[in-house]
Amino acid sequence: MYRYLMLLTCVVAVGFQGWRTLYNNFAIDEVHINALQNGIIQSIREIPGFLSLLVIYLLLLFKEHRLALYSVLLLGISIAIAGYLNSFVGLIFSTFLLSTGMHYSTTCNKSLVLQYFDKRQAPIVFGRQSSYKALANIGIGIVIFIFSTLKLPTATVYLIIGIGVILAVIYASRIDPTANFQTKQHKTMVLKRKYWLFYIVNFLSGARRQIFVVFAVFILVQRHHYSIMMITGLFILNNIITFFISPLIGRMINRFDERRVLITEYTAMLFIFAGYAFIDNGWIVGILYLLDNIFYPCSMAINTYFQKIGDPKDIAPSMAMGFTINHISAVVIPVLGGALWMLDYQIPFLLGFVLSLFSLFFVNKMRPVHPDK
16 A cells, blocks of 8 residues: 555656646746636636545545546546646636546545554655655656757647556556555544544645645746746755655654644744745745745644544545545635735735634644554
């Protein structure tokens, strides 16, 4: 299961990072969308995340590791066709398909890690996944950088990446990673009062993250005029740093507990969002983007916290529920943020600052739980 999940993690990383690297320049330079249209697209992109709860019912039809695989297949198909749907409506359609594949595979991946690995192993596995994902991101970044120097059309690059993902899925389909020791999971919706803090922190994390996902690269391209090659170079540098940092975060969770790790993340976010809003130097904003990504793997602590407080039978439905809650705000914030951007680009980032304050308040309520208990 470890090798299987690492493979799918890397394939999803290659596909999603490849799409994401090209998206802003493709959307702005070739499709000519504005900030409001981008917000609409990003809100629609998050609808599958909001509907991650449906994973629970799909598990009645498919084994969880196979559902993860089929989701990655959908991701590959959507990337392959994305460059040929070069209109506002086409962007909405390809982005929705891609998002469905990415969110459902991620939901299953988190669930399988928490089921197959114990409380000490899970943070390490999540950290290694983040590290390998960064390595895969570096690889696809280099590939896109080379394609950019060759002046290949964006549609062709998307097609090549999509076909690569599909071929990897065909290879992975020959692997059976299952074992008989994991706890049988509930296959109905689980919503319990004792998990209230897990739900709230997930909600705030999703809201804060959406501001970064939608507007961090957008500000670099639109306001600071980063080219595809500059964005690609930034992604490569970011992932080199993440490759070394992520395993350390997994070990930090075991050493210090989830509460302290998340406090560190959200304290850093206060300074980063303030910087996005008030600093007008493109190079410094690029550094803020790197810092934002460096702290993002800390969010794995939300899931390992659930593993320590939750019923083992609730892992699969709760990961789906958590992902749905994580995306409630994500359906609204991109459109709202895009509209606010039209008034003043600083407003979405100030909203992120406020959300980070609320996150700090609630993660302080987490009770430390030793992984051996």
